[in-house]
Amino acid sequence: MIEILDVCKTYGTGNRALRNINITIQDGEFVFIMGRSGSGKSTLLRLLIKEEEPTSGEIIVNDTELQDMRRRHIPRYRRRLGMVFQDFRLLKDRNVFENVAFAQRVVGTPQKTIRESVPEMLKLVGLSAKYKSLPQHLSGGEQQRVAIARALINRPEVLLADEPTGNLDHQNAAEIMNLLWDINQRGTTVIVVTHSQEIVEQMGGRVVTLERGQIICDEIKDGQSHED
Ligand SMILES: Nc1ncnc2c1ncn2[C@@H]1O[C@H](COP(=O)(O)OP(=O)(O)O)[C@@H](O)[C@H]1O
Ligand SMILES: [Mg+2]
Known part of the structure:
Protein backbone atom coordinates (compact mmCIF):
# COMPACT_ATOMS: atom_id res chain seq x y z
CA MET A 1 0.00 0.00 0.00
CA LEU A 81 10.00 0.40 -8.03
CA GLY A 82 9.98 0.35 -11.82
CA MET A 83 10.16 3.70 -13.62
CA VAL A 84 9.16 4.50 -17.19
CA PHE A 85 9.51 7.94 -18.78
CA GLN A 86 8.19 9.81 -21.79
CA ASP A 87 11.63 9.86 -23.44
CA PHE A 88 12.38 6.13 -22.91
CA ARG A 89 15.93 6.72 -21.56
CA LEU A 90 17.50 3.66 -23.15
CA LEU A 91 21.22 3.01 -23.54
CA LYS A 92 21.77 4.06 -27.15
CA ASP A 93 24.81 1.89 -27.83
CA ARG A 94 23.32 -1.32 -26.41
CA ASN A 95 20.86 -3.61 -28.09
CA VAL A 96 17.42 -4.49 -26.76
CA PHE A 97 18.62 -7.56 -24.87
CA GLU A 98 21.44 -5.64 -23.21
CA ASN A 99 19.20 -2.72 -22.27
CA VAL A 100 16.99 -5.06 -20.29
CA ALA A 101 19.82 -7.24 -19.01
CA PHE A 102 21.65 -4.16 -17.72
CA ALA A 103 19.06 -3.67 -14.98
CA GLN A 104 19.84 -7.17 -13.74
CA ARG A 105 23.60 -6.90 -14.14
CA VAL A 106 23.75 -3.86 -11.85
CA VAL A 107 22.09 -5.83 -9.06
CA GLY A 108 24.41 -8.79 -9.55
CA THR A 109 21.94 -11.25 -11.06
CA PRO A 110 23.76 -14.40 -12.24
CA GLN A 111 24.35 -14.66 -15.99
CA LYS A 112 22.36 -17.88 -16.14
CA THR A 113 19.27 -16.19 -14.70
CA ILE A 114 19.67 -13.23 -17.05
CA ARG A 115 19.75 -15.55 -20.06
CA GLU A 116 16.40 -16.96 -18.98
CA SER A 117 14.62 -13.93 -17.61
CA VAL A 118 15.37 -11.38 -20.36
CA PRO A 119 13.86 -13.42 -23.22
CA GLU A 120 10.86 -14.13 -21.01
CA MET A 121 10.37 -10.43 -20.36
CA LEU A 122 10.87 -9.52 -24.03
CA LYS A 123 8.19 -12.03 -24.88
CA LEU A 124 5.83 -10.44 -22.39
CA VAL A 125 6.25 -7.02 -24.02
CA GLY A 126 6.08 -8.48 -27.54
CA LEU A 127 9.66 -7.83 -28.61
CA SER A 128 11.18 -11.29 -28.87
CA ALA A 129 12.10 -10.83 -32.53
CA LYS A 130 13.99 -7.57 -31.92
CA TYR A 131 16.34 -8.59 -29.16
CA LYS A 132 19.45 -7.75 -31.20
CA SER A 133 18.23 -4.35 -32.44
CA LEU A 134 19.65 -1.04 -31.31
CA PRO A 135 17.14 1.47 -29.92
CA GLN A 136 17.64 3.80 -32.91
CA HIS A 137 16.29 1.06 -35.19
CA LEU A 138 13.06 0.71 -33.24
CA SER A 139 9.83 2.68 -33.41
CA GLY A 140 8.85 4.83 -30.44
CA GLY A 141 6.35 2.25 -29.30
CA GLU A 142 8.97 -0.48 -29.43
CA GLN A 143 11.45 1.64 -27.53
CA GLN A 144 8.89 2.18 -24.83
CA ARG A 145 8.33 -1.58 -24.65
CA VAL A 146 12.04 -2.04 -24.03
CA ALA A 147 11.87 0.56 -21.26
CA ILE A 148 8.91 -1.26 -19.73
CA ALA A 149 10.71 -4.61 -19.91
CA ARG A 150 13.72 -3.04 -18.21
CA ALA A 151 11.51 -1.50 -15.51
CA LEU A 152 9.89 -4.87 -14.81
CA ILE A 153 12.86 -7.21 -15.00
CA ASN A 154 13.65 -7.01 -11.28
CA ARG A 155 10.00 -7.64 -10.40
CA PRO A 156 9.14 -4.30 -8.81
CA GLU A 157 6.24 -3.92 -6.40
CA VAL A 158 5.10 -0.77 -8.18
N1 LIG B 1 13.10 21.28 -9.95
C1 LIG B 1 12.19 22.25 -9.87
N2 LIG B 1 12.49 23.44 -9.31
C2 LIG B 1 11.56 24.41 -9.22
N3 LIG B 1 10.29 24.30 -9.62
C3 LIG B 1 9.94 23.13 -10.18
C4 LIG B 1 10.86 22.05 -10.34
N4 LIG B 1 10.22 21.02 -10.93
C5 LIG B 1 8.96 21.43 -11.13
N5 LIG B 1 8.79 22.69 -10.69
C6 LIG B 1 7.53 23.46 -10.72
O1 LIG B 1 6.58 22.76 -9.95
C7 LIG B 1 5.30 22.80 -10.59
C8 LIG B 1 4.85 21.35 -10.88
O2 LIG B 1 5.74 20.81 -11.86
P1 LIG B 1 5.64 19.29 -12.34
O3 LIG B 1 5.56 18.43 -11.16
O4 LIG B 1 6.77 19.08 -13.29
O5 LIG B 1 4.25 19.30 -13.10
P2 LIG B 1 3.68 18.35 -14.24
O6 LIG B 1 4.47 17.08 -14.24
O7 LIG B 1 2.24 18.15 -13.87
O8 LIG B 1 3.80 19.11 -15.53
C9 LIG B 1 5.47 23.67 -11.81
O9 LIG B 1 5.10 24.98 -11.46
C10 LIG B 1 6.94 23.59 -12.10
O10 LIG B 1 7.38 24.72 -12.76
MG1 LIG C 1 5.54 16.17 -15.80
Missing part, protein backbone atom coordinates in the same frame (compact mmCIF):
# COMPACT_ATOMS: atom_id res chain seq x y z
CA ILE A 2 1.15 3.53 -0.79
CA GLU A 3 0.06 6.26 1.58
CA ILE A 4 0.60 9.90 0.79
CA LEU A 5 -0.41 11.86 3.85
CA ASP A 6 -0.96 15.62 3.73
CA VAL A 7 2.06 16.10 1.51
CA CYS A 8 3.19 19.55 0.43
CA LYS A 9 6.13 20.31 -1.82
CA THR A 10 7.50 23.80 -2.30
CA TYR A 11 10.62 24.01 -4.43
CA GLY A 12 13.51 26.25 -3.48
CA THR A 13 12.29 28.73 -6.07
CA GLY A 14 9.09 29.20 -4.06
CA ASN A 15 7.01 27.16 -6.50
CA ARG A 16 4.27 25.40 -4.57
CA ALA A 17 4.15 22.25 -6.66
CA LEU A 18 1.96 20.15 -4.34
CA ARG A 19 -0.44 21.21 -1.61
CA ASN A 20 -1.95 18.92 1.00
CA ILE A 21 -1.98 15.82 -1.11
CA ASN A 22 -3.70 12.74 0.36
CA ILE A 23 -3.80 9.52 -1.65
CA THR A 24 -3.95 5.89 -0.60
CA ILE A 25 -3.19 3.30 -3.25
CA GLN A 26 -3.81 -0.36 -2.50
CA ASP A 27 -1.60 -3.18 -3.75
CA GLY A 28 -2.60 -4.17 -7.26
CA GLU A 29 -4.39 -0.94 -8.14
CA PHE A 30 -4.13 0.84 -11.50
CA VAL A 31 -4.21 4.60 -11.02
CA PHE A 32 -4.10 7.41 -13.53
CA ILE A 33 -2.71 10.77 -12.44
CA MET A 34 -4.08 13.51 -14.64
CA GLY A 35 -3.75 17.25 -14.84
CA ARG A 36 -2.35 19.99 -17.02
CA SER A 37 1.28 20.72 -17.51
CA GLY A 38 2.67 22.19 -14.31
CA SER A 39 -0.03 20.75 -12.06
CA GLY A 40 2.48 18.70 -10.03
CA LYS A 41 2.22 15.20 -11.54
CA SER A 42 5.93 14.60 -12.05
CA THR A 43 6.72 16.09 -8.67
CA LEU A 44 4.44 13.53 -7.09
CA LEU A 45 6.30 10.67 -8.80
CA ARG A 46 9.66 12.21 -7.87
CA LEU A 47 8.61 12.20 -4.22
CA LEU A 48 7.65 8.52 -4.49
CA ILE A 49 11.06 7.54 -5.84
CA LYS A 50 12.74 9.81 -3.29
CA GLU A 51 14.32 12.02 -5.91
CA GLU A 52 12.74 14.96 -4.08
CA GLU A 53 11.71 15.35 -0.46
CA PRO A 54 8.31 16.64 0.66
CA THR A 55 8.33 19.99 2.42
CA SER A 56 5.80 18.54 4.86
CA GLY A 57 3.66 15.47 5.21
CA GLU A 58 4.46 11.80 5.05
CA ILE A 59 4.85 9.11 2.41
CA ILE A 60 4.73 5.42 3.25
CA VAL A 61 5.40 2.81 0.58
CA ASN A 62 4.64 -0.76 1.62
CA ASP A 63 5.43 -0.06 5.28
CA THR A 64 8.56 1.92 4.50
CA GLU A 65 8.43 5.51 5.74
CA LEU A 66 10.38 7.37 3.12
CA GLN A 67 11.31 10.16 5.47
CA ASP A 68 13.22 7.89 7.83
CA MET A 69 15.14 6.09 5.13
CA ARG A 70 18.92 6.32 5.29
CA ARG A 71 20.53 7.82 2.23
CA ARG A 72 22.51 4.65 1.61
CA HIS A 73 19.29 2.64 1.48
CA ILE A 74 17.75 4.74 -1.30
CA PRO A 75 19.21 2.74 -4.23
CA ARG A 76 17.87 -0.47 -2.75
CA TYR A 77 14.48 1.17 -2.22
CA ARG A 78 14.37 2.44 -5.83
CA ARG A 79 14.95 -1.05 -7.10
CA ARG A 80 11.62 -2.00 -5.56
CA LEU A 159 5.47 0.51 -11.73
CA LEU A 160 5.52 4.30 -12.09
CA ALA A 161 5.14 5.75 -15.57
CA ASP A 162 5.47 9.48 -16.28
CA GLU A 163 3.62 10.28 -19.52
CA PRO A 164 4.78 7.00 -21.10
CA THR A 165 2.76 7.67 -24.26
CA GLY A 166 3.64 11.35 -24.58
CA ASN A 167 5.92 10.74 -27.57
CA LEU A 168 3.74 8.14 -29.29
CA ASP A 169 1.01 8.27 -31.88
CA HIS A 170 -2.48 7.19 -31.01
CA GLN A 171 -2.12 3.54 -32.04
CA ASN A 172 1.16 3.00 -30.21
CA ALA A 173 -0.13 4.88 -27.18
CA ALA A 174 -3.13 2.57 -26.99
CA GLU A 175 -0.88 -0.50 -27.25
CA ILE A 176 1.44 0.70 -24.51
CA MET A 177 -1.53 1.41 -22.26
CA ASN A 178 -2.89 -2.09 -22.91
CA LEU A 179 0.50 -3.51 -22.02
CA LEU A 180 0.53 -1.56 -18.74
CA TRP A 181 -2.95 -2.87 -18.10
CA ASP A 182 -1.79 -6.47 -18.67
CA ILE A 183 1.10 -5.92 -16.30
CA ASN A 184 -1.33 -4.66 -13.69
CA GLN A 185 -3.55 -7.71 -14.24
CA ARG A 186 -0.51 -9.83 -13.38
CA GLY A 187 -0.39 -8.18 -9.98
CA THR A 188 1.90 -5.14 -10.18
CA THR A 189 0.57 -1.84 -8.86
CA VAL A 190 0.69 0.63 -11.75
CA ILE A 191 0.62 4.43 -11.49
CA VAL A 192 0.47 6.26 -14.81
CA VAL A 193 0.74 9.99 -15.34
CA THR A 194 -0.96 11.12 -18.51
CA HIS A 195 -2.67 14.16 -19.86
CA SER A 196 -4.52 12.22 -22.50
CA GLN A 197 -8.20 12.54 -21.72
CA GLU A 198 -8.87 10.16 -24.57
CA ILE A 199 -6.85 7.31 -23.08
CA VAL A 200 -8.40 7.73 -19.66
CA GLU A 201 -11.90 7.81 -21.05
CA GLN A 202 -11.25 4.67 -23.03
CA MET A 203 -9.63 2.67 -20.25
CA GLY A 204 -11.45 3.98 -17.23
CA GLY A 205 -10.47 3.07 -13.69
CA ARG A 206 -9.23 5.26 -10.88
CA VAL A 207 -8.34 8.75 -11.96
CA VAL A 208 -6.70 11.28 -9.65
CA THR A 209 -6.77 14.77 -11.12
CA LEU A 210 -4.39 17.50 -10.01
CA GLU A 211 -4.81 21.20 -10.55
CA ARG A 212 -2.18 23.67 -9.38
CA GLY A 213 -0.79 21.13 -6.97
CA GLN A 214 -4.09 20.12 -5.43
CA ILE A 215 -6.26 17.07 -5.91
CA ILE A 216 -9.49 18.27 -7.43
CA CYS A 217 -10.89 14.83 -8.17
CA ASP A 218 -10.21 11.20 -7.20
CA GLU A 219 -12.80 8.87 -8.66
CA ILE A 220 -13.43 5.61 -10.50
CA LYS A 221 -14.46 6.22 -14.08
CA ASP A 222 -16.19 3.79 -16.40
CA GLY A 223 -14.15 2.87 -19.44
CA GLN A 224 -15.06 1.64 -22.87
CA SER A 225 -12.76 -1.38 -22.82
CA HIS A 226 -11.49 -3.95 -20.32
CA GLU A 227 -14.97 -4.76 -19.11
CA ASP A 228 -13.87 -8.41 -18.95
